[in-house]
Amino acid sequence: MSVTTSATAAAAADPQAEAAALAALAESPDGVVEAIARKAGVSPRTILDLLPAGAAVAAPAEAFSAIWEAMTGWGEVLFIVHTEDIVLECVGTLPAGSHGHGYFNIHGDSPIGGHIKAANCAAIYFVDRMFHGRRSLSVQFVNGAGEAMFKVFVRRDASRELIAEQADQFEALRGRYR
Numbered sequence: 001m002s003v004t005t006s007a008t009a010a011a012a013a014d015p016q017a018e019a020a021a022l023a024a025l026a027e028s029p030d031g032v033v034e035a036i037a038r039k040a041g042v043s044p045r046t047i048l049d050l051l052p053a054g055a056a057v058a059a060p061a062e063a064f065s066a067i068w069e070a071m072t073g074w075g076e077v078l079f080i081v082h083t084e085d086i087v088l089e090c091v092g093t094l095p096a097g098s099h100g101h102g103y104f105n106i107h108g109d110s111p112i113g114g115h116i117k118a119a120n121c122a123a124i125y126f127v128d129r130m131f132h133g134r135r136s137l138s139v140q141f142v143n144g145a146g147e148a149m150f151k152v153f154v155r156r157d158a159s160r161e162l163i164a165e166q167a168d169q170f171e172a173l174r175g176r177y178r
Helices: 006-013 015-027 033-040 044-050 061-071 164-175
Strands: 056-060 077-082 087-092 097-100 103-106 114-116 121-131 134-143 148-153
Touching: 015 033, 015 044, 033 044, 044 056, 044 121, 044 134, 056 061, 061 097, 061 103, 061 121, 061 134, 061 164, 121 164, 134 164
Parallel strands: none
Antiparallel strands: 056 121, 077 087, 077 148, 097 103, 103 114, 121 134, 134 148
């Protein structure tokens, strides 16, 4: 399924931007997506769109609630908000949420809580790629500017391996959008 925005379309229409993005990705294929994008002068979404086939499977923004609900059953995940100024990491379960007053509101017995402007979500990516030499699985919610609103990562066990049950749940959910 192909999901595009003006930010991604603009990079595709600009051969220089796409070439810079591909060069930055080739230089650091398992690096931080935001750092690769910044180096190339493109959005993180552009980098996700340029990953090898299957490494970033896009789902439509309309699937926000369904994807969130499915992830509430994954157990403890790593929830990341990555901006230019902070990489905020929080481990916890994803509480159920509901739409109201212009937000997707999440409350529950978890350190993860608050209010998400779900209407700003332009696409959701299931990302399966190497990160600093290890396989990494994440669900990344991307806004219209091509920036990650937040990311939900499959956790690792004590030996730093992906938790198999969560990885299976990730793959099953991703399979709905392939």
